[in-house]
Amino acid sequence: MSPRAPGEPATDEAPRTPGEAPTAMSPRPPGEQSAPGGPHPVSAPNGSYPHPVGDALAADPLDELVARLEGFAAVAVHPDEIAALLESDGMTDDHIRLTYGRADSFALGEDLYARVERRHPAPAASSGGAWHTGLAGCLLRGLVFALPGLAYVLAAPLLAGEPGRFGLPGGTVPLLAGAVTGWVWNQALSHRAYTWLGLGDRPAAARALLTGAPAGALAGTAVAFAAAAPGEAPAALFAAGQSLYLAAATVLLVLGRERALLCALLPLAGALPAFRWDLPGPLRAALLLAALTASVVLAALVLRPGARRGAAGRGGPPRAASLPYGLFGLGSGLLVLQAGIGDTLVSGAGAVIALTLSMGPAEWLLHRFRGGSLTRLRTLTTAREFRRAVTGTLVLCLGGYLTVLVSLTLAATLAWPGAAWPTAARLATLLLIGTVLWLGLLLQAFGAVLSAAVVCLLAAAAQTLEPAAGPMAAGGAAAVLAVLTCVLLVRPTAHRV
Structure with missing residues (x-):
């Protein structure tokens, strides 16, 4: 629809022969009624204009038109929408x-657009998805x-020996070395498995997990024994x-079996009395083995589809x-390993x-954050x-x-007997370090993992x-990630799904 000069007809109409019915866009004879929802007649049927009764003023036709088209005009995004409606109504x-x-x-559409307040309907709430997980699941x-x-x-007795390397209790180094190896391997393995799920x-x-998970367990075990000193x-x-x-x-987590993993970990609840009483060594070992065995058995059961021949397909x-x-x-x-190097058990x-x-x-x-x-x-x-x-929202989530x-x-300080309070510097x-980890996970979730x-x-x-530059290094990394996060995530295009 293009603007017209004042007085220009709404459409290019051909001359009509006498008796031909007027088209929808042609002028009507005085007094002719419009179709339902169309314009009001200009004059009375006898061709004369109605006069006010008594001292009452005649109703403003524009007010009547506003009342009739208010619902449509309130949701219009441009006056031309109203103009199109008027012309389609035969005006x-x-x-x-x-x-x-x-x-x-x-001109009439612009007047109606200015008179009626905008009341655009709220967008429908987005449906559930990976970023709309309920609170219960989280x-x-x-x-x-x-x-x-x-x-x-x-396993506290394993860490209660003589101080070992880096001032930590004996056995801490192989424990942390195995954990870091597991984090590295399983992080990459989870991404590959999630990619298959996305396809x-x-x-x-399941096939990728079946081949990758045992290899990761072997790698973590090998690194732990390699890092162990005599007596550890x-x-x-x-x-x-x-x-x-x-x-x-x-x-179990990649395949969505959180409840199964929770059931497998229930034997660890037997550790709660250990906060107040010294449990026998065989009981400690039995609880640990029960939880570990249940986790491995359940993982093997959910991996059965991956054991079928040809389950991995081609390519990928x-x-x-x-x-x-x-x-x-x-x-x-x-970074977590560096946080584990401290003067006391709690600070390490x-x-x-x-x-x-x-x-x-x-x-x-x-x-x-994603949902908000x-x-x-x-x-x-x-x-x-x-x-x-x-x-x-970013500040609130990070602060939380x-x-x-x-x-x-x-809580760890209070629960560990004889533990000293961490210093302000620690x-x-x-x-x-926590800021670096959370912002890094956030960037990873938005694809900026590298x-x-x-x-x-x-x-x-x-x-x-x-090591003395640890706080400065962590602070610098936190500042850089904060800048990257703000630059990336303040753009609306980064949040499109």
């Missing part, structure tokens, strides 16, 4: 000039992440069980695509436990409002995660080469 420019005193349908995964921490309580091939995902064989054996559990848990995602995720696992694992291994347990709430907060950003993408109308809202991390650290370093991996690896390398 000609002559009729508009005589009845409403406007030049044409465009809390279940958080509980599954937290329960393995009780295994460290049962709709669940048997192929019991801790290395526990690290081997830890590697086997990480492999089984990866299988390139293995190199999972490499950045493994590098991110390596960088984040080394206790910090590792706190960071590990915090991953459950971290995942839930990632979902909260999608909601604002649907409801806000300007890029400036969106940037401000997303930045506020750091609050959880501090709470877990203090606590600040722990919070900086940037997060590089930053984490550089920070870990700086801490390894110069």
